[in-house]
Amino acid sequence: MxxxxxxxxxxxxxxxxxxxxxxxxxxxxxxxxxxxxxxxxxxxxxxxxxxNPAARALSTAKSRTVAAIIPTIEHSVFAKFISGIENTLSAQDYSLVMAISNGDPEEELAAARKLLGMGAEGFILSGAAHSPALLDLLERRRVPFALTSVWDAKSTHPTIGYDNSALAAEAVDYLSSLGHRRIVVIHGPLSNSDRTLARREGAQSRHSGGTKMTFIETDLSVTGGRKAISDVLAKDDRPTAVLCFSDVLALGVYFGLAEAGLRIPEDMSVMGFDNLDWAKETHPALTTINLPAAQIGRAVAAQFIDHLENGAPLRSTHLEAAIVQRASVKDIRGSDAG
Amino acid sequence: MxxxxxxxxxxxxxxxxxxxxxxxxxxxxxxxxxxxxxxxxxxxxxxxxxxNPAARALSTAKSRTVAAIIPTIEHSVFAKFISGIENTLSAQDYSLVMAISNGDPEEELAAARKLLGMGAEGFILSGAAHSPALLDLLERRRVPFALTSVWDAKSTHPTIGYDNSALAAEAVDYLSSLGHRRIVVIHGPLSNSDRTLARREGAQSRHSGGTKMTFIETDLSVTGGRKAISDVLAKDDRPTAVLCFSDVLALGVYFGLAEAGLRIPEDMSVMGFDNLDWAKETHPALTTINLPAAQIGRAVAAQFIDHLENGAPLRSTHLEAAIVQRASVKDIRGSDAG
DNA sequence: ACCGCCCATGTAACCGGTTACATGGGCGGT
DNA sequence: ACCGCCCATGTAACCGGTTACATGGGCGGT
Missing domain, CATH: 1.10.260.40 (lambda repressor-like DNA-binding domains)
Known part of the structure; x- marks a missing residue:
């Protein structure tokens, strides 16, 4: 018919x-x-x-489309983030168009142009560092945007997320409080990841007194973590604890230590960052920091809807992230006071 | 200005x-x-x-938008799949709108209606089993669709992917060939996952002669795998090999066996399915089946573009998936011939 | 020198909705 | 009984592109 x-x-x-x-x-x-x-x-x-959505969009001058650009979707944290955005948006009949930047500001800029050409009327960006041309482009066209997975009260743009620097500092404090004085920090590439940089700076801010901290940069993958820990083990001065700025790296450390015949946490403590689904299931269960990725996604999407429908301003929002104490960090106070 | x-x-x-x-x-x-x-x-x-994309869409009657519905995005295999689709689509200035069905045909149908309301002019579905109402809806509106991550020469709809049944059979054959006669198969929920069902049937088709096969259904998560293996260990008749229909389950098995003090593959062989990034890094490295998720995504997206631009028919396409032999399966021929 | 064709460009209708403004029927108040 | 207002509904312009068809200038062939 x-x-x-x-x-x-x-x-x-x-x-x-x-x-x-x-x-x-x-x-x-x-x-x-x-x-x-x-x-x-x-x-x-x-x-x-x-x-017909095109006809509607044309006559109302509203596309009901929000864009998100993420560095990768293969890291679970971003998958959860996208999933939170998508859920919230589609419940209000908004669509999500997304692009993957591979962490490269130029790719991000190119992707943003495409997304703009697809009618995106709001942009969810990841992290705090972006090409000035991108920010300029969005501002010139009056397209609202938010920076996510970061929280920075001093930023001139709305930031929605957690305080990467403070969390890393908190992690170091936690390890210190349990007697750890020689800590290796393993993290992903600093280039193009201001979030990693913020974490590193936060950790470094605790680099005082009797605590010796070493930083290792590696690929953000299980492979990277495993490689990093094998480098650590090859040296003489072994740390008592390894802090990984991602659970994925921690998993690599687990396998590296298993291969070397070292036990966690008896021989070495390991702490993660993310609290991915499987973190509670590792052996031993991984102590880590719970990042509310899906919650950030939902929060930012809800803010965009409110902004686009009712003109509510985008607000910087600080979401709590906390240490989840499990079994991979040992209290070594007294036993190894040096 | x-x-x-x-x-x-x-x-x-x-x-x-x-x-x-x-x-x-x-x-x-x-x-x-x-x-x-x-x-x-x-x-x-x-x-x-x-x-203005809405104006263009209205006058050309083409939205340049393709929809994908996946059961979850948190499983890496689907994240890679989506990433493959997104890349290919955006290179040709198409947009992807996606929805997550949680494996529920009713949710999938509701999502499809929304996506249709967003102007999707092609649908990428996951798996072979869908609500008849969904297929009917798409056919009535003449919206092309393809079934992915499955390949079935007999299907009346285009299927793009691998042959789940044959692959599972191949995995069992591989274990048998190395002398394994008592095999436990751990898989995710059968309800709403025809892919899991196909794998199970494929494995079962080898349930002949001297091979004893037991199937355990659990959550498709590290937790699920760990729970399943601890149930297995609680019983007397231990298998010589565990075949997991997902690497994620295999990871749970790794942790469960580690906790029980059992070594892989000396005490028990473990085989996965997916070949996720980290599979080569586990200790021992996981023998698994490499599923070409990103490749399926690229292939199906390319077909849709060709179909929408040039009217090329969507073709069922069989993509190769192969066993990746690593270190988690032991050859026990001779040692345990019973 | 002139004719005709082709190519670059313009005119205007159209896609399918939304919405400001017009219209008119019915009901309440006197 | 009549007036006026309100509410349900209709008319038509408009959103910003695309494209069929019209137009006309210049060049090549005789």
Whole structure:
């Protein structure tokens, strides 16, 4: 029957009403009599009518599309983040268009142009560092954007996330409080990851007194973590604890230590960052920092909807992240006081 | 200057040309003189002009939007798959809209309606089993779709992926060939996952002769794998090999065996399915089946583009998946011939 | 020198919605 | 009984592109 998808004029014809009334029903306008509404709804059902989103977007000048650019989707933290965004957006009939930047500001800029060309009317960016050309582009076009997975009260742009620097400092404090004085920090590439940089700076801020801290940069992967720990083991001065700025790296450390015949936490303590699903299942269970990735996704998406529908300003929002104490860090106070 | 985003009529005014010519330049039509083209391009640059995608979609009746529905994005295999789709699509200025069904056909149907309402003109579905209402909906609206991560020559719909049943059978054959006669198969929920079901049936098809096979259904997570293996260890009749229908489950088995003080593969062999990034880094390195997730994503996206642009039919495509032999499976021929 | 064709460009209709404004029927208040 | 207001509904312009068809200038062939 309706070979080309039903159009609003078909529904009007079917019901004997005008297209304006059909449109009012579809948009939940109040000035429609209940009988008419009912009649229209039935006709829509019969004709399988779905309003054409392009036509709607054109006449309302609203695309109901939000863009997100993430460095990678293969890291679970970002997958959860995207999933949180997607859920919240689609519940309000918004679409998400996303792009993957591989952490490269130039790729990010190119992706943003594409997404703009797809009608995105809001941008969810990851991290605090971006090409000035990108920020300029968005500002010139008056497209709102937010920086996520970071929280920085001093930023001139809205930031929604946690305080990477403070969390890393907290992790070091935690290890110190349990008597660890020789700590190796393993982290992913600093280039193009301001979040990693912030964590490193936070850790470094605790680099005082009797604590010796060494930083190792490696690939952000299980492989990277494993490589890093084998380098550590090759040297003489072994740390008592390894702090990884991602659970993925910690998993590599687990395998590296297992291969070397070292036990966690008896021979070496290991702490992660992320609290991925499996972190509680490792052997021993991984002590880590719980990052609320899905929650950030939901929060930022909700803010965008509120902004686009009601003009509510985007607000910087600090989400809590806390240490989850499990079994991979040992209290070595007294036993090894040096 | 251009507070509202530049429109095609602004560019026309700026260059003294008509909107038709501007449109021709933007679409790469051949009948435009080089000087004019140049002049238009410069004006577009100056005015920061990007064609309004809604207007374009409305007048061409093409949204350049493809939908993908996946059961979850938190499993790396799907994250890679989506990433493959997204890359290929965006290179041709198509957008991806995606939804997560949690493996529930009703949620999938609801999501599909939303995505249709967002203008999707092609659907990438996961697995072979879907609500009849969904298939009916898509067929009635003449929206093309493909079933992915499965390959079934007998399906009436295009399937793009690997043969889950054959791969599982191959895995069992491989274990048998190394002397394993008591095999436990650990898999995720059968309900709503025809892919898991196909694998189970494939394995079962080898349930002949002297091989004893036991199937355990659990959550598709590290936790699930760990729970399953601890149930196995609690019983008397221990298997010589554990085949997991996901690397994630295998990781749980690794931790469960480590906790029980059992060594892999000396005390028990473990085999996975997926070949996730970290599989080569576990200790011992995991023998598994390499599923070409990103490749499927790229292949299906490329087919959709070709279909939507040139009318090329969607073709069922069989992608190779092969066993990756690493160190987690032991050859026990001779040592334990019973 | 002139005719005709081709190519670059323009005109205007159209895609399918939304919404400001117009219209008119019915009901309440006097 | 009549007036006026309100509410349900309709008319038509508009959003910003694309494209079929129209137009006219210049060049090549005779």
């Amino acid at each position: 309706s070979n080309p998808p039903g159009r609003i004029r078909d529904v009007a014809k079917e019901t004997g009403l005008s297209i304006a009334t059909i449109s009012r029903v579809m948009n939940g306008s109040k000035n429609v009599s209940p009988q008419t509404r009912q009649r229209v709804l039935e006709a829509c059902e019969r004709l399988d009518y779905l309003p | 251009s507070n509202p985003p530049g429109r095609i009529r602004d560019v026309a005014k700026e260059t003294g040309l008509s909107i038709a010519t501007i449109s021709r330049v933007m679409n790469g039509s051949k009948n435009v003189s080089p000087q004019t083209r140049q002049r238009v391009l410069e004006a577009c640059e100056r005015l920061d002009y990007l064609p």
